Amino acid sequence: MKIRLKLYGTLPAHYPGLYPDSGLIVDISENTTVADLVERVKLPQEHVAIVAINGMLAKAEDVLPEGAEIKFFQPLNGG
Amino acid sequence: MQFLRVNMSTESVQWENVAEEYAILGGRALTSIMINNEVPATAAPLGEENKLIFAPGYFTGTSLINTGRLSVGAKSPLTGGIKESNVGGTVAYSLARLGIKAVIIEGKAAAGKYFCLNIEAENRATLISADALKGMRTYALTKKLQEQYGDRKSITCIGPAGDLQLLSASIQSTDLDGRPCRAAGRGGLGAVMGAKGLKALIVDRQGKTPIEIADQDRFQKASSAYAKAVRADEFSGQILPEFGTAVLVEPINAAGAFPTKNARSGQFAGIDKISGETMARVIRERGGKTQHKGCSQCIIDCSNEFVTEKGDYVTSSLEYETIWAMGGMIGNDNLDAIARLDFLCDDIGLDTMNTGVALAVAFDAGYASFGDADAAIRLVEEAAAGTEMGRIIGNGPGAVGKHFHHDRIPTVKGQGMAAYDPRAIQGMAVTYATTPMGADHTAGWVVDKNLEAFGGTVNALEAAGQVEISRNTQIHMAAVDTAGICDFAQSGLATAEGIENVFTMMSAKSGQAFGQNDWTELGQRVIKAELAFNKMAGLTREDDRLPPMFYNEPLPPHNVVVKVSAAEMDSTFNFLRNDS
Numbered sequence: 270m271k272i273r274l275k276l277y278g279t280l281p282a283h284y285p286g287l288y289p290d291s292g293l294i295v296d297i298s299e300n301t302t303v304a305d306l307v308e309r310v311k312l313p314q315e316h317v318a319i320v321a322i323n324g325m326l327a328k329a330e331d332v333l334p335e336g337a338e339i340k341f342f343q344p345l346n347g348g
Numbered sequence: 349m350q351f352l353r354v355n356m357s358t359e360s361v362q363w364e365n366v367a368e369e370y371a372i373l374g375g376r377a378l379t380s381i382m383i384n385n386e387v388p389a390t391a392a393p394l395g396e397e398n399k400l401i402f403a404p405g406y407f408t409g410t411s412l413i414n415t416g417r418l419s420v421g422a423k424s425p426l427t428g429g430i431k432e433s434n435v436g437g438t439v440a441y442s443l444a445r446l447g448i449k450a451v452i453i454e455g456k457a458a459a460g461k462y463f464c465l466n467i468e469a470e471n472r473a474t475l476i477s478a479d480a481l482k483g484m485r486t487y488a489l490t491k492k493l494q495e496q497y498g499d500r501k502s503i504t505c506i507g508p509a510g511d512l513q514l515l516s517a518s519i520q521s522t523d524l525d526g527r528p529c530r531a532a533g534r535g536g537l538g539a540v541m542g543a544k545g546l547k548a549l550i551v552d553r554q555g556k557t558p559i560e561i562a563d564q565d566r567f568q569k570a571s572s573a574y575a576k577a578v579r580a581d582e583f584s585g586q587i588l589p590e591f592g593t594a595v596l597v598e599p600i601n602a603a604g605a606f607p608t609k610n611a612r613s614g615q616f617a618g619i620d621k622i623s624g625e626t627m628a629r630v631i632r633e634r635g636g637k638t639q640h641k642g643c644s645q646c647i648i649d650c651s652n653e654f655v656t657e658k659g660d661y662v663t664s665s666l667e668y669e670t671i672w673a674m675g676g677m678i679g680n681d682n683l684d685a686i687a688r689l690d691f692l693c694d695d696i697g698l699d700t701m702n703t704g705v706a707l708a709v710a711f712d713a714g715y716a717s718f719g720d721a722d723a724a725i726r727l728v729e730e731a732a733a734g735t736e737m738g739r740i741i742g743n744g745p746g747a748v749g750k751h752f753h754h755d756r757i758p759t760v761k762g763q764g765m766a767a768y769d770p771r772a773i774q775g776m777a778v779t780y781a782t783t784p785m786g787a788d789h790t791a792g793w794v795v796d797k798n799l800e801a802f803g804g805t806v807n808a809l810e811a812a813g814q815v816e817i818s819r820n821t822q823i824h825m826a827a828v829d830t831a832g833i834c835d836f837a838q839s840g841l842a843t844a845e846g847i848e849n850v851f852t853m854m855s856a857k858s859g860q861a862f863g864q865n866d867w868t869e870l871g872q873r874v875i876k877a878e879l880a881f882n883k884m885a886g887l888t889r890e891d892d893r894l895p896p897m898f899y900n901e902p903l904p905p906h907n908v909v910v911k912v913s914a915a916e917m918d919s920t921f922n923f924l925r926n927d928s
């Protein structure tokens with residue numbers, strides 16, 4: 270099954286050319302979790318602090334559904 | 349350093365030595381404690397007895413980075429309580445380098461009279477008649493004053509909204525490029541300035557007065573270490589320069605906490621079109637600036653310059669809060685319209701947040717459909733013109749709700765909420781309800797401590813632990829606003845060594861020992877003065893509540909209401925109230 274992965278913030282700049290604006294289509298097996306995906310695409314774990322699955326914040330152990338849109342954000346702060 | 353007291357009734361200025369009790373204060377501590385001491389709490393906010401105080405932070409003017417904050421304080425006509433709103437730009441640094449600890453505006457100009465206050469080196473300050481400038485918008489005004497007085501001036505002014513004494517009127521201040529795009533937006537302080545008959549402060553930027561520092565070497569070492577930490581931090585070093593605070597749009601929406609269509613939902617369907625990433629791409633494609641220095645002594649450059657398709661300047665520093673207020677909150681996914689509304693608010697001198705919430709309430713009541721950006725622009729223009737509807741919008745969400753007999757008014761103490769829904773981030777419910785300031789986010793931003801994805805440790809959708817988190821953050825922020833440190837340079841004090849650097853600088857500057865307890869006590873002292881003032885002004889614990897919509901209407905997608913009880917809200921600052 271396939272999912273679409275988009276990087277946010279300055280993450281794409283770390284991997285120039287690898288992640289088109291429309292997202293990267295990744296082939297995954299069933300029961301792949303957020304943590305598995307981070308490992309699979311070889312992003313340093315500390316760079317991926319915030320993950321959304323289909324527009325909702327997700328946790329490392331959440332399983333990716335078929336056709337999902339996954340967004341990776343780096344650690345943020347604010348105020 | 350000195351106080352500059354200006355009496356608008358007698359049209360006189362007076363220089364004063366700083367009284368001992370104010371010596372180690374600055375910024376918010378100075379404005380709040382002084383107002384509590386000098387302004388009768390029952391004073392009419394737009395009357396003669398109220399005072400408007402401008403105070404640079406305690407560190408402003410020193411070599412420490414990102415300390416160009418000016419606190420502006422008064423009794424607020426919007427909340428009926430005490431108010432401190434702070435702004436960047438160049439004015440705070442300029443005042444500090446003229447040796448000025450605070451400018452205190454008292455009295456009220458005679459009917460029909462209007463003034464600018466020109467502050468120059470060597471203790472020269474003059475009130476200059478400005479009757480002809482009344483009604484002028486801020487971009488035209490600052491251009492005119494810079495032509496007249498030279499461009500080495502920092503200008504802090506009001507626009508037509510302040511002249512009309514509308515309750516959402518901001519005080520605008522010039523950035524490093526001389527544009528009046530930095531705002532002390534909250535609390536309607538522009539209306540107080542208008543009521544005093546003061547159109548603008550014109551402040552010489554070339555002051556050279558050294559800032560007294562008891563132990564220069566120690567201060568310097570700590571300030572360099574602090575700057576190094578801010579530079580090294582990824583958020584302040586890389587992300588803020590590229591996206592500014594707009595980087596929060598997507599994640600806060602993903603958290604279901606992005607108040608949409610007058611807080612009917614926590615997620616906005618058009619989020620892709622107004623995200624920080626989209627904004628940065630549009631700015632880049634059009635040849636604007638994603639990275640821009642807004643304030644004196646800044647090494648972060650969170651500001652930006654938004655331009656039209658042709659590359660013409662629209663506005664500077666499109667920020668997260670404005671993208672929300674003029675975007676999701678009114679159902680508008682047109683980034684160009686958001687930028688236009690941001691410019692108009694700066695130009696007219698209106699708080700983008702209170703105005704966006706006012707528009708949202710009007711749209712919710714059926715005045716226009718959500719997403720009608722043209723109606724939003726028309727209404728903001730009407731505020732400048734002072735039409736009946738324009739005045740209602742310019743007086744904020746409460747006035748709009750009253751006019752339309754509409755009961756979904758997301759305010760606390762009369763002030764519109766900020767860009768985090770208190771149902772989806774319950775720590776913000778405590779901050780909005782209990783800060784003496786009305787629904788401000790900067791008074792106690794606890795988003796990071798709520799959302800697990802930001803490193804938070806409590807459940808954002810539950811009450812447990814929220815009071816303590818908000819209390820501690822509010823006390824800490826009261827001290828930060830006293831020091832005059834920009835919010836975004838807080839990466840420098842996020843670690844144990846970081847905050848230790850701040851204590852070292854406090855101690856090195858004042859010549860007194862200073863540690864964590866002193867920092868906490870300082871923050872508590874500020875809030876205590878603010879609570880005491882509010883109590884005397886007639887605000888009660890019932891004012892420390894959110895409006896019914898947040899307790900009664902579950903917010904999609906999490907479908908939760910605020911669960912923090914009234915007793916829990918009261919427990920936040922009971923220990924600082926003089927009646928408990």
Ligand code: SF4
Nearest residue numbers: 642643646648650834
């Ligand atoms: S980070 Fe932004 S708000 Fe802070 S001092 Fe720099 S430009 Fe001003």
